Amino acid sequence: MAALLEVDGVVKRFGGVTAVNGVSLALEAGHIYGLIGPNGSGKTTLFNCITGVEQIDGGQIRFKGRRIDGLKPHQVFHQGIGRTFQVIRVFPELTALENLLVVTTNDYEAARARAEELLGFVKLTGLAGEFAGNLSYGQQKLVEFVRVLMTDPELILLDETAAGVNRTLLNDLLEAVRTLRDRGKTVLLVEHDMKMVMGLCETVFVLDHGEKLAEGPPGLIQTDERVIEAYFGR
Amino acid sequence: MKRLALFALLLLLAVLALYPMRGTGYGVRFMLQLFMWIALAQSWNLISGLTGYVSFGHIAFFGMGAYTAGILIVKLGWPWLWASLAGGVGAVVLALVIGWPCLRLKGPYFAIAMLGLNEVLRVAVSYFEGLTGGGSGLSLPALYASVPIYYAMGVVALAVTGLAYVIVTSRFGLRLMTIREDEVAAEAMGIDTFRYKLYAFLLSAVGPGIVGGLAARDQSYIEPISVFPLIMTITMIVMVLFGGKGTIWGPVLGAVLLFTLQEMIWARFIYLHQLLFGAIIITVVLLMPRGILGVLQQKYHLPRTI
Numbered sequence: 001m002a003a004l005l006e007v008d009g010v011v012k013r014f015g016g017v018t019a020v021n022g023v024s025l026a027l028e029a030g031h032i033y034g035l036i037g038p039n040g041s042g043k044t045t046l047f048n049c050i051t052g053v054e055q056i057d058g059g060q061i062r063f064k065g066r067r068i069d070g071l072k073p074h075q076v077f078h079q080g081i082g083r084t085f086q087v088i089r090v091f092p093e094l095t096a097l098e099n100l101l102v103v104t105t106n107d108y109e110a111a112r113a114r115a116e117e118l119l120g121f122v123k124l125t126g127l128a129g130e131f132a133g134n135l136s137y138g139q140q141k142l143v144e145f146v147r148v149l150m151t152d153p154e155l156i157l158l159d160e161t162a163a164g165v166n167r168t169l170l171n172d173l174l175e176a177v178r179t180l181r182d183r184g185k186t187v188l189l190v191e192h193d194m195k196m197v198m199g200l201c202e203t204v205f206v207l208d209h210g211e212k213l214a215e216g217p218p219g220l221i222q223t224d225e226r227v228i229e230a231y232f233g234r
Numbered sequence: 235m236k237r238l239a240l241f242a243l244l245l246l247l248a249v250l251a252l253y254p255m256r257g258t259g260y261g262v263r264f265m266l267q268l269f270m271w272i273a274l275a276q277s278w279n280l281i282s283g284l285t286g287y288v289s290f291g292h293i294a295f296f297g298m299g300a301y302t303a304g305i306l307i308v309k310l311g312w313p314w315l316w317a318s319l320a321g322g323v324g325a326v327v328l329a330l331v332i333g334w335p336c337l338r339l340k341g342p343y344f345a346i347a348m349l350g351l352n353e354v355l356r357v358a359v360s361y362f363e364g365l366t367g368g369g370s371g372l373s374l375p376a377l378y379a380s381v382p383i384y385y386a387m388g389v390v391a392l393a394v395t396g397l398a399y400v401i402v403t404s405r406f407g408l409r410l411m412t413i414r415e416d417e418v419a420a421e422a423m424g425i426d427t428f429r430y431k432l433y434a435f436l437l438s439a440v441g442p443g444i445v446g447g448l449a450a451r452d453q454s455y456i457e458p459i460s461v462f463p464l465i466m467t468i469t470m471i472v473m474v475l476f477g478g479k480g481t482i483w484g485p486v487l488g489a490v491l492l493f494t495l496q497e498m499i500w501a502r503f504i505y506l507h508q509l510l511f512g513a514i515i516i517t518v519v520l521l522m523p524r525g526i527l528g529v530l531q532q533k534y535h536l537p538r539t540i
Contacts, residue, residue: 053421072421073418073421074422074423074425074426074427077424078424083422085418089416089418089419091412091415091419091420092415093414093415094412094415098408102408102409102420102423103424147423148423
């Protein structure tokens with residue numbers, strides 16, 4: 001069976017800079033993947049390519065065997081791919097609850113029940129009626145995280161979701177990601193926190209200068225010469 | 235509280251419905267123009283207050299409605315009410331033609347494009363003399379219909395405000411606001427932002443189109459500079475900002491306060507009028523960018539749906 005998501009030789013250029021240079025990776029359903037690399041290595045650009053925010057200059061992206069490159073971001077979302085952003089992008093003058101409600105178009109009562117359940121899950125029930133912009137940084141990150149879950153997407157891309165979230169909540173978050181995996185969902189996360197990546201991910205991809213440097217289980221990646229060189233220099 | 239507000243609203247509507255029987259000719263004309271400004275401000279609020287896409291040429295839809303209705307009345311002898319409704323249709327068609335390319339532009343570029351649209355239309359209307367009378371304008375057959383036009387304007391103002399209520403209290407309205415809040419995130423959350431903007435834009439053109447037609451009938455004479463004036467767009471914007479953008483009653487409040495002020499005081503100081511207007515813009519932008527209702531909302535934790 002084909003992989004859930006296939007990124008096949010994707011190229012993305014900005015003027016003279018090649019941000020992503022022929023990257024290929026395949027994600028199987030029901031696993032947690034990590035995407036790491038130094039700053040500017042193309043992690044977020046790759047996310048943007050997958051989700052249709054950026055149009056790719058070469059290669060193909062397939063989801064469940066169907067090409068999704070060329071689709072608009074909202075179309076990619078409806079294929080079953082949800083994402084969070086590196087920089088917080090909640091809707092500040094909508095309440096926490098409304099931030100979740102806008103995502104689905106189905107029955108209002110069902111959407112509301114789902115939104116309340118998700119806010120309860122990240123312990124924000126008491127703040128449901130507060131403008132999202134008034135919440136703390138960590139709380140906003142959590143709102144963004146559960147907002148993605150409103151439609152129960154099959155693939156979830158998390159861009160540094162854990163950064164700025166306190167320890168207790170972080171453990172809940174990690175638990176949530178594992179639960180999603182156990183329910184057959186697939187997660188690809190960008191993180192700088194190596195401990196978290198190593199503890200959570202089954203497979204890690206390493207990007208450097210827009211190219212895939214290495215791929216494998218966390219233990220192996222940690223000892224890979226090229227990876228160490230990319231991070232710490234020779 | 236909610237029932238009390240509803241009761242007060244119904245009472246107000248009843249008073250307004252009966253007003254022409256007792257009111258003076260001046261009073262009726264004053265109210266008729268106030269209704270027009272409510273409809274215009276509220277319409278601008280639908281696109282710009284909710285989605286954050288500032289339309290700097292919204293009066294173009296008013297002018298489109300005025301000329302559509304004027305031509306239908308003069309050349310084809312249509313009754314003014316049908317002609318005005320056709321003006322609304324004309325404005326929506328224009329909004330579709332303009333919105334399709336322009337709503338793909340981001341914020342400031344859209345504002346400039348709309349400004350350009352208004353100027354282009356004004357020139358175009360002057361050019362097609364055979365149809366529009368060109369620069370010398372279009373005279374409509376004489377008709378004294380202040381009272382029927384009063385009711386028509388009132389119904390449009392009420393309908394546009396009702397539309398704002400329905401939108402702001404719905405998830406459709408929330409999605410429009412996500413465009414204002416963060417368009418990239420809205421797209422990523424599956425919202426087809428272009429389609430939503432287009433819907434809001436089309437809805438925002440209906441009201442100005444109809445009241446444009448009614449105003450043409452009311453004034454019996456239209457010319458390019460009288461129905462495409464930039465100052466009218468600016469006035470609607472100031473009314474909305476003053477009252478509270480993105481709210482239901484803010485545009486109504488802004489229109490009532492500013493139009494009344496303008497009629498009562500400023501008309502006596504012609505030159506001070508524009509100076510005062512400028513002063514209000516600066517004050518609002520600097521001191522209370524959310525407008526009167528926005529400030530009250532924050533201070534007393536009122537729901538957004540006021």
